[in-house]
Amino acid sequence: MPGLYYEEFEVGETIEHRTRRTVSESDNQRFCDMTMNQQPLHLDEEFAAETQFGERLVNGIYTMALAVGVSIPETTDGTIVANLSYDDVQHPTPVFHGDTIRAQSTVTDKRETSDGERGLVTMHVEAFNQDDELVCEFDRTVLSLKRENAE
Numbered sequence: 001m002p003g004l005y006y007e008e009f010e011v012g013e014t015i016e017h018r019t020r021r022t023v024s025e026s027d028n029q030r031f032c033d034m035t036m037n038q039q040p041l042h043l044d045e046e047f048a049a050e051t052q053f054g055e056r057l058v059n060g061i062y063t064m065a066l067a068v069g070v071s072i073p074e075t076t077d078g079t080i081v082a083n084l085s086y087d088d089v090q091h092p093t094p095v096f097h098g099d100t101i102r103a104q105s106t107v108t109d110k111r112e113t114s115d116g117e118r119g120l121v122t123m124h125v126e127a128f129n130q131d132d133e134l135v136c137e138f139d140r141t142v143l144s145l146k147r148e149n150a151e
Contacts, residue, residue, distance in 0.1 A: 006119030
């Protein structure tokens with residue numbers, strides 16, 4: 001399914017994203033390796049066992065990236081010019097290996113660019129685990145194509 005053009009976003013609408021992802025130990029390890037984040041809380045089982053969490057946590061930036069990724073098909077797939085910002089990122093509940101993440105996006109603002117050819121859309125993205133606990137939330141602002149200017 002292609003993403004939405006600027007005109008198709010409705011302020012106040014909540015889009016439930018169909019794609020879910022179970023986070024594996026391998027996902028977390030590879031993401032930490034690729035980003036050179038060697039935080040022992042993410043990688044060292046013995047270290048993490050001694051923390052208040054009792055086990056390794058999934059890298060929070062991966063959790064955020066996953067929430068963006070699963071939102072793409074229903075929001076910006078093929079209709080985006082650029083991601084402009086990610087604001088007010090919060091991680092209220094940790095993510096552990098084996099958690100299944102789903103997301104939803106609520107359109108909070110939209111406005112045309114000064115030339116009227118594109119539009120800015122802001123969405124509040126929320127990610128939840130399999131127990132419906134909020135694990136990550138943030139505001140994402142995108143520069144979106146208008147249908148009439150898509151070519």
